[in-house]
Amino acid sequence: MDIITHLLDGFVVALQPMNLFLVIIGCAVGLFIGAMPGLGSVNGVAILLPVTFIVPPTSAIIFLCAIYYGAMYGGAISSIMLGIPGASTAVATTFDGRPMAVQGKADKALVAAAVASFFGGTISVILFTAFAPPLAHVALVFGSAEEFALMMLAFGTFVGLGGDDIPKTIFSILIGLVLSAVGLDIISGAPRLIFGDISGFYHGINFLVLAIGIYGIGEILWTIESSRGEVQVSQAVVSVQRILAALKEMGKCIKTMIMGSLVGYFVGLLPAAGATPGSIMAYGFAKTMSRNPKSFGEGNIQGVAAPESANNAASTGSMLPMLTLGIPGSPTTAILLGGMVIWGLEPGPRLFVDQTEFVWGLIASLYVANLFALLLNVAFIPVFIWVLKLPFTILAPVIFILCVVGGYAPTQDMHDVWLMLIFGVVGYLMRKLDYPMAPMVLAIVLGPLAESSLRQSLLLSGGSMMVFVERPISGPIIGVAMLLFLLPVFKALKRRRDAGKASEG
Amino acid sequence: MRRAEIMMAVVLAIFSAYLMWKSAELPIGWVPDRGPGGGAFPFWLSAGMLLSSLWILVRALRGVTAQSQSTEPYFDSQSAVLVALVVGALTVMIASMHWIGVYGAIPLFFVFYMKIIGRHSWLQTLSFAVITPIVTFFFFEILLNITLPKGITEPLFYPLYDIFL
Secondary structure, three states: HHHHHHHHHHHHHOHHHHHHHHHHHHHHHHOOOOOOOEEEHHHHHHHHHHHHHHOOOHHHHHHHHHHHHHHHHHHHHHHHHHOOOOOOOHHHHHHHHHHHHHOOOOHHHHHHHHHOOOOOOOHHHHHHHHHHHHHHHHHHOOOOOHHHHHHHHHHHHHHHHHOOOOOHHHHHHHHHHHHHHEEEEOOHHHHHHHHHHHHHHHHHHHHHHHHHHHHHHHHHHHHHOOOOOOOOOOOOOHHHHHHHHHHHHHHHHHHHHHHHHHHHHHOOOOOOOOHHHHHHHHHHHHHHOOOOOOHOOOOHHHHHHHHHHHHHHHHOEEEHHHHHHHHOOOOHHHHHHHHHHHHHOOOOOHHHHOOOHHHHHHHHHHHHHHHHHHHHHHHHHHHHHHHHOOOOOHHHHHHHHHHHHEEEEEEHHHHHHHHHHHHHHHHHHHHHHHOOOHHHHHHHHHHHHHHHHHHHHHEEEEOOOOOHHHHHOOOOOOOOHHHHHHHHHOOOHHHHHHHHHHHOO | OOHHHHHHHHHHHHHHHHHHHHHOOOOEEEEEOOEEEOOOOHHHHHHHHHHHHHHHHHHHHOOOOOHHHHHOOOOOHHHHHHHHHHHHHHHHHHHHHHHHHHHHHHHHHHHHHHHHHHHOHHHHHHHHHHHHHHHHHHHHHOOOOOOOOOOOOOOHHHHHHHHHO
16 A cells, blocks of 8 residues: 555654654644634644744644644633633534533533544544545646636635625635735736835735734734633633543544544535534534434533534645645645745645655644644643633733744845734724635735636637636536635525515415 | 725725726736736736625625624724724834834833733733843744844844854
C-alpha cells in the first residue's frame, strides 16, 4: 500500500523533536484561543501566521494546523463553562453543555467534548488519508479552465448555501477579488488601482493585511462590544476519579460520535458550510435519532458529543480541498493556503507529487495533534477555566499589539499596518450589518489565481467564454456552480408560489 | 439600524463606482494577443460590486432586510464610546509608531488601555507595558530578523544591535 508507506514517512517528519514540540505548543495555544470567548481557529491562525516565518514551511503548517485543531477542542470549554460559544463553531455545544454545567456536571460535559473532538478528529483524518491521494491524482490533469471552474464552485457555495443575505454575500466576494487585483498587473506589468499614487499599493494588498484586520482587529472590536456584561463562570469539580468515570460513560455516545464525525466531515468539505453548520446539523441529527429527543437542551451528553465530533471532523474536511485542489474549504484553510504561497509552495494537486514530505508530514501531524489536544485538554481543564476569568482588558491590548506587529512583519511597510486598521474597522462596521466576512477573505486569497486562470483560459480560447462549458471536467463543475448561484432565486420563487397558494386558500 | 444600512449601501456603491473608474485607467477590453486587458478583471468585478450594492440599497429602502426593519440603534451610546476610544487609541498608537517607534508606542498603548479603559492596578499595567516590548524585541528583531520601526528612538538601539546582531 502506497498510502501506508507515505503515511509512515509522514510520521517520521511529524515526530521530529521540533515538529512534535510545535504540535504540543500549537495545541496548547489553540486550546487557549478556542477557549477565549469570541476568538476561534481563524483568528488564531490569522494573527499567528506571521510568527511562523521563523521555522520551515512544513513545521509552520504543522504548528498552524495544531492551533486549528486545538481551537476546535477549546471552543467547547467556554460554551460549557460560560454558556457563550468560544468560537462560532461551538455554538451547538452550548445547547446541552451549558445545562450540564448548571446541573454541576461541567466536568462530564468537558470530558465528553474532549473525547468527542478526538473521535471526530481521528475518524476524519482517516477518511482524509484515504481520499486525498486519489483526489489529488484526478486533479493533476486540471488546466486553467478547471481551476477557474472550481473557484466559481467555491464562491457558488457561499451564495447558494451560505445562508447570509445574497447581495451582501456577492458584494463580499467581489470586493475581495477586486482588492486582490491591486498592485502590478500580472500580464502587462502596468500599475493598477494605485489609489492616490501611494507607493505602498504597488506591492499589492497582502491577504494577511485583510485577514488580520478582519479576524484580529475587527473581531476584538466585536467582542469588546458584545461582551461588556459580566459573565458567570460555572464551577467544575475536577478529579482524576470523576474524569475516569466520565470517560467510561462515553461508551454510550459512540453511535452519536460516528454520525457527528461523518456529517461534519462531508459538510466541512464545502467552502461555505464548514464547522459551524456542520456541528448544528449533527446536533439536529442526534436529536432526531435519539429515543428521547425531549432530553436535548436540558443537559443530554449526546448533545455535547454530536456537535463536538462534527466540528473537529469539519476542520479536517475543509483541509481536503485545500491540499488537493488548492481551494480552501473554510476561512481558516484560506489563510493556511495564503500562508503556503508566502512560504513559496504552490498549492494544488502538484503538492502531492512535488512536496510529499510537506503533505504527508502535515497529515501525520494531524493524528499526533489530535492525541495531544485530547491529553492537554483533559489534563489542563482547571487552567482553561482560569483563562476564562482573565479580564478582556488585558487580553485585548496584547492581541492588538500582536496584530499590529504581525501586520507589519510580512512586508515591513507601515502602509500595510494602516490598511489593516482600516480593514478592521470597516469590516467590523459591515459585519454589524450582517455582511459576511468569510467570502471576502477567501476571495482575496483566491483572487490572483482566479484572474490568471481566467485570462489564460480566455487567451487559449480566443476570448470565447464557452471554453469553461465545453471542457469535460470544467463543464459540469461550472454547471453545479451556476445552480448554486441560482439556488436562492429558486427558493425565492418557491416561497412566492407557496405564499400565493396560501393566500388563495 | 435602518439608516446605517442605507448609508453603508450608498457608501459602498460610491466606492464601487470609484473602483470602476480607477480600473478603467488600464485597457478593459480585449487586447490582441494578450487576452483581456489589465483593467478588465477589476473593472467588471467592481461593476458587479456596484450592482450588488444598489441591490442592497433597493432591498434596504423597501425594508426587506432584517437590518432595515430593526429599530435598534446601530450603536448604543455606551458601546459607541467604548469602540471609539479603542479605535482612537489604536490610531494614535500606529501614528506614533512613525515618530517614537514601536517601543515607545506599545507601553503608552498599554498604559492607556489597561489603566484608563480597564482600570487595572499600576503593577499589572506596568508589568505588561514593560514585558510586551521586550518579548516583541527578542522575537521579531532577534529571532525573525524583522526590523520594526523605531523613529527617534533608533539611536537607543545601537548598543543592543551590537550585542545581538
